[in-house]
Amino acid sequence: MSVVPVFLYHTVSDDSPPWLAQFTVSPGTFVEHLDMIADSGLRVIPLRRLVAALLGGPSVPARSAVLTFDDGYADFASTVAPLLAARGLPSTLYVTTGALRPSDTTPFPSAATLTWAQVRELDTAGVEIGGHTETHPQLDTLPRTWVRDEVAGCKRRIEDELGHPVGSFAYPHGYSSRTVRALVREAGWTSAAAIRAASAFSSERDDPLRFARLMVRADTGRDRFALWTSGAGAPVAPFAEGPRTRGWRAYRRARAAVGLPYRAIPA
Template sequence: MDDPPGWIAEFTLTPRQFAAHLDAIVDSGRTPVTIGTLAGHLAGRTPLPSRPVLLTFDDGFADLPGRTAEALAERALPATAYLTTGAITPGGHSLLPPAPMMTLDQVPELERHGMEIGSHTVTHAQLDTLPARRLAEELRTSKTVLEDALGHAVPHLAYPHGYNSPRVRGMAARTGYETATAVRHALSSDRDERYRIARLIVRRSHTAADVEAWLAGLGARTAPYRDGPRTVAWRWYRRARAVVHGPEFAG
């Protein structure tokens, strides 16, 4: 968007910026893959192509089945879209602040544009602060809604804002997800964890040169690595807040 809502502006690119980033990916000579391809590799079933790159989009904003999908399709770039079902279902509820969103009936259209679909929970809550029953509902219900819309399995999950824990990762596996992506703002690797796949955060301030550096393996650490003390402390602080205030938006 050129003029996004303030709360999401930091993580929004203008159409011109987005085109420049995509062109940098095409020019890099890397092979774009979906999360399903990476899942097969991490599970030991299939090898990855040389120099792979994976594009992911979270939430399900209104531009996704429009200008975003079109820009990807024009360059023959597949991608994975993780959708917050409560935000795109008519009459649904989510913790996302107001923003233009796509609708559930547009999900098959994303697949026709070459996107793979994954779950981003129902409400976009901080999963690592939820009680077990609420956590299970977030993971199971979003998966079921998307599977009903598409008519096939949806085995991939993205944790809202990357918030996860060993308990959350275990629940994701038991719910039937084959992979789950976090954030970590790091490069992934062929040694990465299947239920905590690292991703890079694209911000409005990032230029095509930043993208070119990432594609060259520069400018970010490489997963897997252990959570640092700050990450662990932040998780406990958020859990304490959730006890007092209830589930909060992951963002």
């Protein structure tokens, strides 16, 4: 099974507000990360290729990686996009529509966010623009109608601005539930990025509606990042099943393979 690191960044800056500091990496560190990715032999692929594989399409090449950025901070246009373009690297930017300027209801106080004009330019330049709700709530705590408004409203707004359909969604804080995932699918999103167990590798068996990512934070050290680029240092999704469940299935499969009956688990 191919292990796929899907890196998640928030802001790449030397100067971010205190509440955002733990989710910030400096431009110097970010360049170091891009160099480590290249030096480790990882090849950055567009998210859509991983999603195609998760939906049963062609496998992704061995040693693939994906770059994603959440929220829509201004430094994506000023700092990140030029660095990625210089290296020819694809990326996905998940924007919180209510935070993009002009806006007077931003959920990210004192943080510089992108303008819609910049988002349109990034889209034209080949950055995949995805959705991250309108107001960045914890979706799994909201009533259904509110969730529906957030996931469908954000999609409509982005499509109105860009003039074409978008399919990639990311849960704020990584939080979802069975109901939230059903509503995301119902709204027409084809994939949704989560955060599993704080940080985990995705894989070709991962769930397209909650694929795992590796969250890069201010305190993600060089050694940790190097470990991630080698395909180690974090669990691999899917891992909803415990060892007991996996063991039980292996037992049933083994018995079925040789034509022996298996005992049902007592309820």
